[in-house]
Amino acid sequence: xxxxxxxxxxxxxxxxxxxxxxxxxxxxxxxxxxxxxxxxxxxxxxxxxxxxxxxxxxxxxxxxxxxxxxxxxxxxxxxxxxxxxxxxxxxxxxxxxxxxxxxxxxxxxxxxxxxxxxxxxxxxxxxxxxxxxxxxxxxxxxxxxxxxxxxxxxxxxxxxxxxxxxxxxxxxxxxxxxxxxxxxxxxxxxxxxxxxxxxxxxxxxxxxxxxxxxxxxxxxxxxxxxxxxxxxxxxxxxxxxxxxxxxxxxxxxxxxxxxxxxxxxxxxxxxxxxxxxxxxxxxxxxxxxxxxxxxxxxxxxxxxxxxxxxxxxxxxxxxxxxxxxxxxxxxxxxxxxxxxxxxxxxxxxxxxxxxxxxxxxxxxxxxxxxxxxxxxxxxxxxxxxxxxxxxxxxxxxxxxxxxxxxxxxxxxxxxxxxxxxxxxxxxxxxxxxxxxxxxxxxxxxxxxxxxxxxxxxxxxxxxxxxxxxxxxxxxxxxxxxxxxxxxxxxxxxxxxxxxxxxxxxxxxxxxxxxxxxxxxxxxxxxxxxxxxxxxxxxxxx
Amino acid sequence: xxxxxxxxxxxxxxxxxxxxxxxxxxxxxxxxxxxxxxxxxxxxxxxxxxxxxxxxxxxxxxxxxxxxxxxxxxxxxxxxxxxxxxxxxxxxxxxxxxxxxxxxxxxxxxx
Numbered sequence: 346x347x348x349x350x351x352x353x354x355x356x357x358x359x360x361x362x363x364x365x366x367x368x369x370x371x372x373x374x375x376x377x378x379x380x381x382x383x384x385x386x387x388x389x390x391x392x393x394x395x396x397x398x399x400x401x402x403x404x405x406x407x408x409x410x411x412x413x414x415x416x417x418x419x420x421x422x423x424x425x426x427x428x429x430x431x432x433x434x435x436x437x438x439x440x441x442x443x444x445x446x447x448x449x450x451x452x453x454x455x456x457x458x459x460x461x462x463x464x465x466x467x468x469x470x471x472x473x474x475x476x477x478x479x480x481x482x483x484x485x486x487x488x489x490x491x492x493x494x495x496x497x498x499x500x501x502x503x504x505x506x507x508x509x510x511x512x513x514x515x516x517x518x519x520x521x522x523x524x525x526x527x528x529x530x531x532x533x534x535x536x537x538x539x540x541x542x543x544x545x546x547x548x549x550x551x552x553x554x555x556x557x558x559x560x561x562x563x564x565x566x567x568x569x570x571x572x573x574x575x576x577x578x579x580x581x582x583x584x585x586x587x588x589x590x591x592x593x594x595x596x597x598x599x600x601x602x603x604x605x606x607x608x609x610x611x612x613x614x615x616x617x618x619x620x621x622x623x624x625x626x627x628x629x630x631x632x633x634x635x636x637x638x639x640x641x642x643x644x645x646x647x648x649x650x651x652x653x654x655x656x657x658x659x660x661x662x663x664x665x666x667x668x669x670x671x672x673x674x675x676x677x678x679x680x681x682x683x684x685x686x687x688x689x690x691x692x693x694x695x696x697x698x699x700x701x702x703x704x705x706x707x708x709x710x711x712x713x714x715x716x717x718x719x720x721x722x723x724x725x726x727x728x729x730x731x732x733x734x735x736x737x738x739x740x741x742x743x744x745x746x747x748x749x750x751x752x753x754x755x756x757x758x759x760x761x762x763x764x765x766x767x768x769x770x771x772x773x774x775x776x777x778x779x780x781x782x783x784x785x786x787x788x789x790x791x792x793x794x795x796x797x798x799x800x801x802x803x804x805x806x807x808x809x810x811x812x813x814x815x816x817x818x819x820x821x822x823x824x825x826x827x828x829x830x831x832x833x834x835x836x837x838x839x840x841x842x843x844x845x846x847x848x849x850x851x852x853x854x855x856x857x858x859x860x861x862x863x864x865x866x867x868x869x870x871x872x873x874x875x876x877x878x879x880x881x882x883x884x885x886x
Numbered sequence: 887x888x889x890x891x892x893x894x895x896x897x898x899x900x901x902x903x904x905x906x907x908x909x910x911x912x913x914x915x916x917x918x919x920x921x922x923x924x925x926x927x928x929x930x931x932x933x934x935x936x937x938x939x940x941x942x943x944x945x946x947x948x949x950x951x952x953x954x955x956x957x958x959x960x961x962x963x964x965x966x967x968x969x970x971x972x973x974x975x976x977x978x979x980x981x982x983x984x985x986x987x988x989x990x991x992x993x994x995x996x997x
Contacts, residue, residue, distance in 0.1 A: 489958050496965050500972055507976050513983040517992045520980045523973045524917050524989070528908050530969075531924035534962060535901055538928040541955055542935035545943070591995040 354423040356416055357430040359405035360438050364477040367398030371470040375463075385462050391469045392453045398473060399446040402480075406435045406442070410850070422854055426548050428484040429618070429854040433699055436850040437483040437614040437706070441607045444710050445476045447825055448607075451714075452599040454819040455721040459509055459597060468508060472603065475501035479611030482579075486622075486854070488537050488547040488572075491615065495533070495575055498611060499526050502604060506596040518595025525588045529578035536571015539564045549619065553626040561635050569639060572619065573646070579612035580676045583650045590657075593669035598724060601665055602717040605672040606710050613679045616643075617702060620686035621853060627687070640688025644681050648786040651677025655790050658797040662732050664720045667797065668713070671756055674794060675709055678787065682771050685778050697777075700844075700851035701770040707843055708755070708763035708836050715752040715829030719745050722818045722826075735801050737810030745816060746805045748826050755833045757798040758791050763836030763843075893934035900927035914977050914987040918970065925966045929959045 355362075371394060374380045383390055409416045410432060422429045449472070460468050478497030485491045503526060507519025537547070543564025544552050556565060574585065581589035593601045620643065627633050654674030661667040682705075685698050720730070722745060727734040738746040755762035768791060775783040836843045900923050907920030936955025944952040977987050984991050 489954075489961060492958075493961065493965075496969070500968060503972050503976060507979055510979055510982075514994055516976070516980045516983045517994050519976045520914060520989070520992055521995075523969075523976050524914060527918065527921040527969055527973060528924075531904070531921045531928070534928040535924055535931070538897075538931035538935070538955075538958075541932060541958065542939060545935075545940040545952070545954075547954055547958065594995050 350424070353417075354419065357409060357419050357423055358428070359409065359416070360402040360435075360442065361477055361480055363398050363401040363405060364442075364473050364480070367394055368470045368473045368477070370394060371466045371473070375466045384466060388453065388457055388460070388462065388465050391465045392449060392457075395449050395469045395473060396446060399442045399449070399476070402442045403439055403446070406439045410435050420854075422486050422550075426550070427487045427490045428481070429486045430484060431852060431854040432850040433618075433703070433853045434484040434614065436703060436847075437610055438480045440706055440710055441476055441479050441483070441610055444607050444610075444714065445472065445603065447714055447828065448472070448599050448603045450821055450825055451602060451718055451721060454821045454825075455725045456597050456599055464508075468505075471501040471505050471508070475505065475603070476607060479607050482611035483614040483618075485615060486549045486618065488540065488549070488568075491572070491619075492530075492534065492537065492575075494611075494615070495579060496530060498579070498608060499530070502526075502600075502608060505600045505603070506592050508600070509597050512595075514595040515597070516595075518592045521588050522592045525585065526578060529574050529585055533571040533575030536567045536569070536574070539571070540568025543568075549622045550626070553622045556623060556635070557626045565635075573643070576612050576616050576619075577646065580609055580616070580680060581650075581673050582646050582676065582680055583653045583673075586650065586653065586673050589673055590666050590669040593672075594663055594666045594730075598665060598717060598721045598730075601669070602714065602721075605668065605717070606713050609672065609676055609679075610706050610710070613676070613683065613702065613706070616680070616683045617686065617699060618853065620683050621699065624687040636687040640684045640686065642684070644684030644688055644780065644783055647677045647679070647681030647684055648783065648790075649677070650674070650680060651786065651790045652793070653677075655793040655797070658794070661797070663730050664724070664732050664735070664801070665730055667732065667801070668716055668720065671794070671798070672713065674790065675713075675756070678768070678771060678790075679705060681783050681787065682774065684783070685774060685780060688778065688780060696851050698774055699853065700847040701767075701774050703847040703851055704770060704836075704840075704843055705767040707847065708767045708833070711829050711832030711836070712752050712755040712762075712764055715748060715826055715833065716756065718822060718825045718829060719749040719752065722822055723816065726816045726818075732801055732804060733808075735805045736808035737813065738805040738816070740813060741810060742816040742818070744823075745818070745826070748830055749805065750802050751830060751833060753798045753802055755837065757794055761834070761837050763833045763840070765837060766840045766844075767836075890934055890938040893930055893938075897927040897930040897934070900924070900930065912988050912990050914973075914980070914989055917989070918973050918977075922966060922970070925962055929962055932956070932959045932962075 371391060375384050408414055409418060418432060419430055475498055478494055481494035482498055485494045503519055503523040506522045507515050509515040541547055543562050544555055546552065578585045624636055627636050651674045654670045654677055658667055658670035661670060679702060682698060682702055723734055724730045751762065755764035758764045758768040768787065772784050772787055904920045904923030904927060907923060908917050911917050911920060932955040936952065940955065941951040944950065981987050
């Protein structure tokens, strides 16, 4: 065994390294006297730094996927089995980083004033390190790494939820967030320690193999239970969802946007990777019965989460809270789909499930970004986050009203929008795996959700506003809303492109057909070269 | 002779105390202490499992003693410290607004 890391492995982590470099710069820059004055003068340089780092991260992830500049997708896990850098992880990273970039744009055009200039570097470094943790969540294949990634995503989120120190709501939100988060991570660790005690390793793949060979164990049950608590907390799954509406309401709106998509994208990617690995190696009768049990349980958690989110959203009067419950419901749909990965694996096509999920994540990122961006503009202009402020938005700013309507209908799953195809695909996958009860739950929940998605639209169109002053917004905000609209309709009217992209990028490290083909090709090459040398040596003789 | 089961019993007791503390305490720092107890239960588990189950097995196979569990425990200790630092900063901020850290008072956000 050689000691040391080859450069090729380190370079596959370029997206994370870009974010890390920017975090270090943001932390060190205010200490250097020549830079301090510039940073105290405006938020501009820091915004530019964050944007540059995120763009660099996205570009390097694309470069690894496309094989530019000598980079390539590694054929196995990197850093001694700690991380998997496969197309699935890289595309989730691209979604997370692009989304964070748009959140930074949103921040710099709406709520930037509430962050003091002296706090700017801390703010930027927290956002970027949160994004770093979420990227690692998408890659982790070792439970130590899972734990580190979840904490690396959580700690900055706690601080960001309470970043606005002047408001009481914000301090209460962060208090609830940190207490529930700490308890969830402690329970997760206890479960993981049992898993280690039983299997003697923390790598996902050997554990999945031993599970397939030996079946049930107490250590496995406690480990899965702990993991579900840890990941369920990040996904705001019932019964550990109650932090989510409070934190979303109390935190500043761009942080809410960030947490609603980027954090959940990382967590669902992690859940899918774990479920898929467990399902992939299962062979024996005994093992598959346990896996069906785990998968059905996860599916059930998803159903309860979605139903709870949709029902509780009925009574909301605060737009951020409404969108928080909506995001709980959407997390529920994604958890339902993740349950499929082990629940029905005789017929399972794990890659199909992974691509349905990737497609959904893209659509979900666009529609949530749009809805929150409109809410941020309205909140900035009216100074209140109540749903009543949307009254007469159609007259005050027709573009915003139409855009908000589209985003809400897409979140509901209206045909012609991306949300429709996302849900249809979920339904088809569930039907294909024979999980009809999940399909029923999906349809019933979609019908439930119509009322509360229509409520803001009705208010916008029919309710008379208190003031008829036109709402104005910065050009950059127009751009953000337009990008979100484009995304929603591009995936809704012509879903083929996004589908093809998601399909191409849904492979994981051990389901990569390419690897086997290449390994076979390599073997053939070795054999033919061996044969050739044999011929040569015979000829020489 | 002290064996693995003694350590597991200790960790189960720690876990029970921690869970009870989290569920009954109304003071934010009290809850944080409960969390730390559970974290230490996990640490005891990891170190004991490493010593009794896995370190010897690796040596028997001619490899260096396995240290995965020890390493995990080290990471938990460091991250628990970081978590406590963030949590205490948040508690202080909460105290500045509410003049208490009783979580029953955290009821502005609900619905």
